[in-house]
Amino acid sequence: MSSDGARGISRFAMEILVAAATAALGVAVCYGSTEAGAGWTEMGPDAGYFPFYVGLLIVFGSVMNMSLAVTRHRKLGVIFLDARRIKSVSSFLLPLVAYAAVSSFLGLYVGTALYIAFAMHFQGKYKWWIALPSGLAVAAVFFVVFEVGFKVPLLKGPVEAWFGIY
Amino acid sequence: MGNIGLLFEGFGHILTFQHVLLMMVGVTLGILVGVLPGLGAPNGVSLLLPLTFSMDPISGIILLSCMYWGALFGGSTTSILFNIPGEPSSVATTFDGYPMAKAGQASRALTLAFVSAGIGALAGVVMITLLSGWVANFALRFSSPEYFAVYFLAFASFISMGSSAPSKTLVSMMLGFALASVGMDTISGNLRLTFDIPELIKGISFLIAVMGLFGIGELLLTTEEGLRFEGIKARVRISEVGRTLLELPRYWFTVLRSIFIGILMGITPAGPTAASFMSYGLASRSARDKSNFGKGDPRGIVAPETADHSAGTSALLPMLALGVPGSATAAVMMGGLMIWGLTPGPMLFVERPDFVWGLIASMYLGNIVAVILVIATVPLYASILRVPFTIIGPVIVAVIFSGAYQVSNSLTDVWLVVLFGLLGYIFKKLDYPLAPLVLAMVLGDKAEDAFRQSMLLSSGKLSIFWSNGLVSTLMAIGCLLLLSPLLMWVLGISRRRMTRPDLQQGPSENPL
Incomplete structure (x- = not known):
C-alpha cells in the first residue's frame, strides 16, 4: 500500500528494527548479569540476580513486539519518516x-x-x-x-x- | 482531627516571604516550561533539580512542586490559544478550548480552564490532607515483601491500564529497570552491567533520561512538523473573568464527577492524561445536549481541566505515603527527595512531619498563587510562542544541555541526553510509552532491594509473596491486572468471531 509515492522508512521496518535492538539490549543485560553473578551466594541473591530476569523480560517483550509488528504493521505500508x-x-x-x-x-x-x-x-x-x-x-x-x-x-x-x- | 492541626503547623513553616517568593518563581518557570514546546513538567522539574541541591528540602520541594502546578497551567494555555497541547494531559482541552477561543471568547475559555483546574487541584490536596496520614499509618505495617508487592501492583497497572500495547509498556519499563541497575550494586557493592566502560560506573541518572526522552525527543518531533503557530490574540479582560466565575457554578456536577475521576486516576498510575480523556469522554457522552461538544462547549473545558489537575496533585499521595509515584513528574520529584537524603514513604511522616505538612500546605497556597499568576500573565506567555522556532528551539536545547551537565558535572551525560533524545523520538513515534521507563529508573533500586530482601527473608522461596493476607491481596490484584490484557484479547477475538460477517471495517483499519 506504499503507492502514495512517498519515499522513506516504513513503519514496519522501524518496528522490527527497534524490537530487534531492544532484544539485543535484553540479551546484553542477561549477559552482563551473569558476568556479575546471577546466582545465589551465602549473602543472598547476587548482584546480577534481579537484572538477569529484567533482561529476560526485555527479550520476551521484544519478541512479542516483533510478532505484533508482523501481524499489525506489515501490510499497512505506513511511512515512519519520509524524505522531507x-x-x-x-x-x-x-x-x-x-x-x-x-x-x-x-x-x-x-x-x-x-x-x-x-x-x-x-x-x-x-x-x-x-x-x-x-x-x-x-x-x-x-x-x-x-x-x-x-x-x-x-x-x-x-x-x-x-x-x-x- | 490530627491532620488539620498538622496542616496548620505546616502553614506555619511555609508562610515566610522567601517561600512565597519561591512559589511565584516556581509557578512562573512552570508556566514557561508548560508553554514551550519540548519542555514539560517532568523535564522542567529535572532541569531545576540540580539547582536545588544547595537549598533546604522544604524550599526545594516548594520550588519543584510549584513548577509542576505552573506547568499544568501552561499546558492548558497553549491548548486553548494555539491548539497545541503543551502537555500530553491537556490534549483533551484542545477539543473545546480552541474552538471557543477561536469564536472570540478566549478570556472565557482561559478563565474556565484555569479556575476549574484550580478547583480540581485543591480537591486533590484536600484528599491528600485527609488521607495521607491514614495511608502512611497503614503502610507502616509493610515490610519488604509488601513493598515489593506494592511496586509490582504499580507496574502491573501500568501494563494493563496504559494506552500502548502491553508488550511495549513491558519493554519500556524493563529497559528502565535495566538502566537503573547499571553501575554499583547497592547491596553487594559489586559493579554490574558496566561492560568495562568507566563512564558507566557511576550509573545513569534518571534526570538525564528524562531530559533526553521528554526534552530532546519532543523537540525532534516538533521540528518534523515544521513549526508554524496559528495563535489567537488573547487579552484577559477582568469583566469577562468575573462573568465566567458567575457562570461556573452551573457546571457543579461536571466538576464533581471530574474530581472523582481525577483523584482515582491520579492515585493509581493511570495519571493525568488518562484522567482528562476519560473525564472529557464522560462529559460529552452523558450530556443531554451533545451538539456543542467539539465546537466550544464550556463543559468540554471544565471536565478535562478539573480531572487533569486533580489527578496531577493526587499523584503525590502515593509518592509521599508509599514511595510509589503516580506520574512521571511525581517520579522525578521523588528522585529529588532521595537526592536530598529523604526517603519518601511512611517513615517520612514520622521522621519529617515538618517537611510533609509543609509540602501539603504549600500545595494549597501554590495552586492559588498559580491561578492568580496565570490569569495575570497569560498574554505575556502567549507572545513567547510568536518567537520563531529557529530561536526558541536551540535555546531550549542549550538549557537542556546545561542542565544535563550540571547533574554530575560530566560531558558523558550530555552525550547520553542526545542518545536518550533519539530513543525518545523513536519510541514516541512507535507508541512506546515513556513514563514507565522513567518510573522504573527511579524505583528500580528500591524495587530490587525489596525483592532481594524478601528473598533473603525466605531464603529464595517466592512463596513469601503469598505468606499473609495483605501481601497476597496486593499480589493477587497485581497478577489480575497483568493478565487483564490477555483476557481482553481473548474476549476481543471471541467477540470478533461472533460478529465477523457484519463487521465492516474501513480501509484504515487493520486488514487482518
Missing part, C-alpha cells in the same frame, strides 16, 4: 550533535554561543550581526544565572582561560 521529514529532523539533530562535540573541546559557554548563532544564521536566516550577539547574549545569561546566581558552574574551556574567567 528526514531532512527537517536532521537539520535540527546534526547541529545539536555538533554542539555537544564542540562543547567537549571549547566548553559549554562557547559551544552554546556558537550553536545559537549558527542555528539562527543558517536555519532562521538571520544576518550574522543579529545571530552572533544573540548567541553571546544567551551564553552570558547562562553565566549569570548558573555561575553567579545558583553557583553551579558549567564546563569552561580554553577561551574562558584566555580571558581569565575560571
